[in-house]
Amino acid sequence: MILDLDIGNTLSKWRLKDAESSEIRSRGAVWTREEWRPGADIPNLDVVEAVRISSVARAAVLEETVALLRRQVRQVYVARSTVEALGVVNGYEEPGRLGVDRWMGALAGYQLAGGCCAVDCGSAITIDFVLPGGVHLGGFIVPGLRLMKESLKLGTRNVAIDPESETDALLEPGRRTVDAVNHGIYMAAVSAINRIYSEVCDQQGIALPVLLTGGDARVISRGVQVPHAVWPDMVYGGLEASFPLTFAERAGKMSGAPGVLEPVSLEKIRASLAFSMLL
Numbered sequence: 001m002i003l004d005l006d007i008g009n010t011l012s013k014w015r016l017k018d019a020e021s022s023e024i025r026s027r028g029a030v031w032t033r034e035e036w037r038p039g040a041d042i043p044n045l046d047v048v049e050a051v052r053i054s055s056v057a058r059a060a061v062l063e064e065t066v067a068l069l070r071r072q073v074r075q076v077y078v079a080r081s082t083v084e085a086l087g088v089v090n091g092y093e094e095p096g097r098l099g100v101d102r103w104m105g106a107l108a109g110y111q112l113a114g115g116c117c118a119v120d121c122g123s124a125i126t127i128d129f130v131l132p133g134g135v136h137l138g139g140f141i142v143p144g145l146r147l148m149k150e151s152l153k154l155g156t157r158n159v160a161i162d163p164e165s166e167t168d169a170l171l172e173p174g175r176r177t178v179d180a181v182n183h184g185i186y187m188a189a190v191s192a193i194n195r196i197y198s199e200v201c202d203q204q205g206i207a208l209p210v211l212l213t214g215g216d217a218r219v220i221s222r223g224v225q226v227p228h229a230v231w232p233d234m235v236y237g238g239l240e241a242s243f244p245l246t247f248a249e250r251a252g253k254m255s256g257a258p259g260v261l262e263p264v265s266l267e268k269i270r271a272s273l274a275f276s277m278l279l
């Protein structure tokens with residue numbers, strides 16, 4: 001089995017992948033904390049022959065996690081943000097400072113779609129752009145839904161946006177605090193994504209396919225106007241592409257990768273941008 005770990009600021013996600021068949025056997029998530037408890041937090045390591053890790057937690061958390069895993073697993077691969085990988089050139093002035101989850105998402109998106117806009121809706125919402133030639137432009141970082149809500153300190157933190165609620169209802173003015181907050185932060189997130197996407201496509205003169213991942217991807221997806229695909233395993237896709245271990249991975253297959261959507265035309269993107277500026 002291969003253990004893939006995606007340690008975010010809020011949640012540490014894991015999945016077990018069959019090294020032979022490439023099937024995903026199980027998955028889970030625990031709150032990101034200082035210390036891993038084998039058994040309770042992570043699956044039984046007896047069956048694990050290799051681990052691949054993407055972590056944006058404090059360096060000490062990663063170091064301890066790796067030390068713990070190395071005691072039982074021979075192959076431990078830790079992803080790093082590099083100057084260049086898999087045809088993508090990192091857009092950061094200091095490439096190592098780009099969050100490695102963003103880098104993994106950008107690599108996966110590029111493998112799948114060529115140029116792309118990779119959006120990760122987690123503790124933060126990150127929006128990264130890669131051009132068809134592999135130039136990563138850099139990106140945008142916005143607080144995620146939960147962080148925005150908590151920062152208001154209005155006692156609404158425990159009432160999440162109902163992922164089933166009608167998108168139209170989320171766009172109405174709230175008539176109680178919890179709705180005013182939920183509708184407000186939802187609008188802040190989706191308006192930022194829609195606008196940033198249009199601005200960058202306009203600047204670069206190209207309509208890019210959009211890919212969404214992260215804990216809030218599904219609910220945010222409903223407010224993203226341009227065609228896009230939700231790919232929950234996008235960060236894992238970057239790990240698969242960076243450290244291919246199975247037969248399917250060596251052939252370039254990433255688990256759960258969506259069919260790539262045709263982006264809307266650049267003319268339409270520019271028209272919507274011009275329209276929003278006229279209003």
Ligand SMILES: Nc1ncnc2c1ncn2[C@@H]1O[C@H](COP(=O)(O)OP(=O)(O)O)[C@@H](O)[C@H]1O
Pocket residue numbers: 007008009010011012121122123124144145146147213214215216
């Ligand atoms: N069951 C859940 N438990 C915790 N957070 C959830 C859950 N479902 C959705 N979320 C949202 O997903 C976010 C965490 O998403 P994730 O992509 O794992 O973040 P990170 O990578 O920053 O840890 C939370 O901030 C919250 O808004």
Ligand SMILES: CC(C)(COP(=O)(O)O)[C@@H](O)C(=O)NCCC(=O)O
Pocket residue numbers: 008009010056097098099100101102120122123124125126141144
């Ligand atoms: C921006 C992030 C906090 C997002 O992390 P997440 O929401 O996935 O937990 C993370 O990618 C990070 O710590 N990045 C380093 C700073 C940067 O990318 O510029």
Ligand SMILES: [K+]
Pocket residue numbers: 120121122123124125126214
């Ligand atoms: K994120």
